[in-house]
Amino acid sequence: MTHPPAAANPQPPRRRVVVTGCGMITPLGRTTAETFARAAAGESGIGYLTRFDTRGLPCAIGGQIPDSWLDDHSDGYARRHRPQLALCTRFLLAAAGEAVTQARLDTLPDRTRLGIAVGAHGENPSVDAALFLHRFTDGQGHWDTAAIARSGGYDFMQFYRRKSDLAPVTLAARYGAGGPNLALVSACAAGAQAIGEGTRLIREGRCDAMLAGGAESALDFVGILGFTLLKALAERFTAPERASRPFDRKRCGFVMSEGAGVVVLEELDHARARGAAILGEVLGYGDSADAYRITDTHPAGEGAVLAMRGALADAGLTPEAVEYVNAHGTSTVQNDVTETRAIQAVLGEHARNVAVSSNKSMLGHTIAAAGAIECILSLEGMRRGVLLPTINYEFPDPKCNLDYVPNTARRRAHRVVLSNSFGFGGQNACLCLGRWDE
Numbered sequence: 001m002t003h004p005p006a007a008a009n010p011q012p013p014r015r016r017v018v019v020t021g022c023g024m025i026t027p028l029g030r031t032t033a034e035t036f037a038r039a040a041a042g043e044s045g046i047g048y049l050t051r052f053d054t055r056g057l058p059c060a061i062g063g064q065i066p067d068s069w070l071d072d073h074s075d076g077y078a079r080r081h082r083p084q085l086a087l088c089t090r091f092l093l094a095a096a097g098e099a100v101t102q103a104r105l106d107t108l109p110d111r112t113r114l115g116i117a118v119g120a121h122g123e124n125p126s127v128d129a130a131l132f133l134h135r136f137t138d139g140q141g142h143w144d145t146a147a148i149a150r151s152g153g154y155d156f157m158q159f160y161r162r163k164s165d166l167a168p169v170t171l172a173a174r175y176g177a178g179g180p181n182l183a184l185v186s187a188c189a190a191g192a193q194a195i196g197e198g199t200r201l202i203r204e205g206r207c208d209a210m211l212a213g214g215a216e217s218a219l220d221f222v223g224i225l226g227f228t229l230l231k232a233l234a235e236r237f238t239a240p241e242r243a244s245r246p247f248d249r250k251r252c253g254f255v256m257s258e259g260a261g262v263v264v265l266e267e268l269d270h271a272r273a274r275g276a277a278i279l280g281e282v283l284g285y286g287d288s289a290d291a292y293r294i295t296d297t298h299p300a301g302e303g304a305v306l307a308m309r310g311a312l313a314d315a316g317l318t319p320e321a322v323e324y325v326n327a328h329g330t331s332t333v334q335n336d337v338t339e340t341r342a343i344q345a346v347l348g349e350h351a352r353n354v355a356v357s358s359n360k361s362m363l364g365h366t367i368a369a370a371g372a373i374e375c376i377l378s379l380e381g382m383r384r385g386v387l388l389p390t391i392n393y394e395f396p397d398p399k400c401n402l403d404y405v406p407n408t409a410r411r412r413a414h415r416v417v418l419s420n421s422f423g424f425g426g427q428n429a430c431l432c433l434g435r436w437d438e
Helices: 034-038 067-073 076-080 089-102 126-138 143-153 157-161 167-175 187-203 222-229 268-274 301-317 333-353 367-386
Strands: 017-027 114-119 183-184 210-216 257-265 280-289 325-327 355-359 414-422 428-432
Touching: 017 034, 017 089, 017 187, 017 268, 017 367, 034 367, 067 089, 076 089, 076 210, 089 167, 089 210, 089 257, 089 367, 114 167, 114 187, 114 367, 126 143, 126 333, 167 325, 183 187, 183 301, 187 210, 187 222, 187 257, 187 280, 187 367, 187 414, 187 428, 210 367, 210 428, 257 268, 257 367, 280 301, 280 367, 301 414, 301 428, 325 367, 367 428
Parallel strands: 114 183, 114 210, 325 355, 325 414
Antiparallel strands: 017 257, 017 280, 210 257, 280 428, 414 428
16 A cells, blocks of 8 residues: 655744843933933934043044943942953943843743843953053063062953953853853944844744843043054044934044943743733844955945845845834945945845934944844834934935935834844844834
8 A cells, every 4th residue: 555755844933032121321321211212312422532541542532331320220249240340241231130120031930041142342451451561571571470469460350351251151140041151252243143143042942031232341542542543433523423424425434432232032932921021023133244354344245235135034024024224334434335235235126215324323333232232222213113313414425325314313113124233354244123013
């Protein structure tokens, strides 16, 4: 007797990943609500740097967070461990606290299924510490390590604070998260990649929830000097708040900033079982490398195109579904033209119908935190029906010919967003985000 061939095993439906908590601390605000409100009003968080002596530097501005704002967030854990925490890790704890509270994640009984994914770069070396150490060298490569130990003047915690994995392991310790723990070190793409990789881990069934995001604190002499020597920072401006001008013809470089953004990602049924409020959905994630140069993006935007197409394919959507692009929009001459071309390549004729704007016009560039902060602002924009503006847009650039929501926020309901993060050296990430409707 001949039997018909067995039917192929049907694939189980893909686990859907939703956002149940958001938190941030930025130059515009101590919380998500405060940052969004000021961004919607077109305000700038850029000013003159006060944390160190900037004399002699051609760029002395940035998005600096007041120390008092961290004190507002500080809990017992942050206070006890402050000596070992880099500033970016303190920002991260502040943002995570808001996200965890909103998601009611403290009530989660099984923390072995809670993972962490964080984009961060640790703390730059202190100039004072470097000068101190050089007292103990003869200049020929010989160091008197015994004298260093006897001096008691070197802060050995500097080594610990520079570690890029300090941020995720601190977050895991703070919340007892025993699941996968990822440290993403991919420049400006790190925060978005952390959210994307967290989404993948939940889809694969390796965990049920993730704390994912990014943090940055490079507003110090070493950080500013490095980007100054690379000619990447804005040096020509009439006032600090007018220096970041993405897609504007008179843009001349980016403005460095600091802060953190964290989201709570959960598998949909897990969130529903807890009765958690759902703020939005991660529909798709695309990542790529330019494979070009370590200091330049590909001039044709090939990596950016791959990341955006990857996010749409992962979401199962066509370009026509996209209603808004939260652009990387750094305010550098090269990036803004390249990103415009990449958006046009991915969306085709539909690009003319899509609003595009850059949060960095108001926040500056928060590097590893940027992708996470911009993801949250995108989710909040969908929830509130608001397209955030690109401020300081005064002189149209014929090479940048899309709708950049110039200067004033726009009321418009929208359901699907692409959020771009293109890292220094060619790391690319794109998140496709969806509005949540029960």
